[in-house]
Amino acid sequence: MSQIVVEKKVLNENQKLAAELREKFRQHKILVLNLISAPGSGKTTLLERTLERLDKNKRVVLLTGDLQTENDATRLAQWGFPVKQIITGGTCHLDAKMIEKHLAAWPLESFDMLIIENVGNLVCPTSYDLGEHFKIVILSVTEGEDKPLKYPSIFVKSELMILSKVDLLPYVPFSAELAKSNARSVHPGIRIIETSSKGDGLDEWMKWLEEKLAAVKSGELVSA
Amino acid sequence: MRIATGPDGGYGRRPLALGNATLPAAGVLDSGVWMHELSIVSSVLDQLDELQKEHEGARFSKVGLRVGELAGVDVDCLRFGFECVVKDTHWAELALEIEQVARRQRCPGCNAEFQAENWATACPQCGEAATITIAGEELQIAYVEVEE
Numbered sequence: 391m392s393q394i395v396v397e398k399k400v401l402n403e404n405q406k407l408a409a410e411l412r413e414k415f416r417q418h419k420i421l422v423l424n425l426i427s428a429p430g431s432g433k434t435t436l437l438e439r440t441l442e443r444l445d446k447n448k449r450v451v452l453l454t455g456d457l458q459t460e461n462d463a464t465r466l467a468q469w470g471f472p473v474k475q476i477i478t479g480g481t482c483h484l485d486a487k488m489i490e491k492h493l494a495a496w497p498l499e500s501f502d503m504l505i506i507e508n509v510g511n512l513v514c515p516t517s518y519d520l521g522e523h524f525k526i527v528i529l530s531v532t533e534g535e536d537k538p539l540k541y542p543s544i545f546v547k548s549e550l551m552i553l554s555k556v557d558l559l560p561y562v563p564f565s566a567e568l569a570k571s572n573a574r575s576v577h578p579g580i581r582i583i584e585t586s587s588k589g590d591g592l593d594e595w596m597k598w599l600e601e602k603l604a605a606v607k608s609g610e611l612v613s614a
Numbered sequence: 615m616r617i618a619t620g621p622d623g624g625y626g627r628r629p630l631a632l633g634n635a636t637l638p639a640a641g642v643l644d645s646g647v648w649m650h651e652l653s654i655v656s657s658v659l660d661q662l663d664e665l666q667k668e669h670e671g672a673r674f675s676k677v678g679l680r681v682g683e684l685a686g687v688d689v690d691c692l693r694f695g696f697e698c699v700v701k702d703t704h705w706a707e708l709a710l711e712i713e714q715v716a717r718r719q720r721c722p723g724c725n726a727e728f729q730a731e732n733w734a735t736a737c738p739q740c741g742e743a744a745t746i747t748i749a750g751e752e753l754q755i756a757y758v759e760v761e762e
Contacts, residue, residue: 392762394669396755400657400679483650514650516686517753542733543686576733578743
């Protein structure tokens, strides 16, 4: 009996493709965000509120992933930015191959930002690098405060946590302070913005976006 | 029956390589919901197929994987997915060994290295909150065993 030492990443192919995508994004100075949350936490709603507020001269494209239906793409298309739906047909996450395929027809050089709305799932999308600058995790106040403790990986890997639906705080037994301290206990440096579809926190969120967009354009922010 | 594939190719690549692979009998897979542990198994087998080309004639008896606590992979699910996928393929006899890797942190302040217990990552020596992850993100093929 002998042993061959392999020492290779299992998701080697995905990693290679993600690195190629990252290089393209760097060349064209595109900010790329990967939004991840459980189903129903408000990813699409946050994006709707974002597109509504975005300067219409900003060149933004969106990819939105779901197991079935084009509903999200239809919702997001109303603001005039190009949107494509990725229907995974049962697969629980997006991978770099799907991103590459759906971006192929788009002239990347003419865009400033790509927002990827991942499949609603707090587990599987964590393992797949899509070449993004930042993962953003969304937690809504109608979930449990302990989600960061139950699904720590995604909170560890996210730059920013959006605590959504805060307008419902008076009606639900949810402690925003506890949720935030749980998130910080698994990722001390995580940035947290509280939002609602009624407008809470959206200025702060838009400011964060503008800062990151500017940092990518100036070359100050390069994704590793 | 062929393994079902997603229209966007999430699992569309491996089944082609498997040729006459059959759908596992387990009901959980008939639901059409494919958790990513299956896609991970597929990636492992793809890489083993490549490795087999470099070691023609060698009989691989076991593959060793290394899975970190932060990898986002459920080890039981991975084992189950492995059994389901290898069955009725040329990898049916392949054993699987999984080494789980705990999350380890390094403190940039005092250079202490420690295992993060219960996701608490503050430095136990000096209290520094922002420590750096040095292990626990692995999702690797560590080795294959070859029968002579």
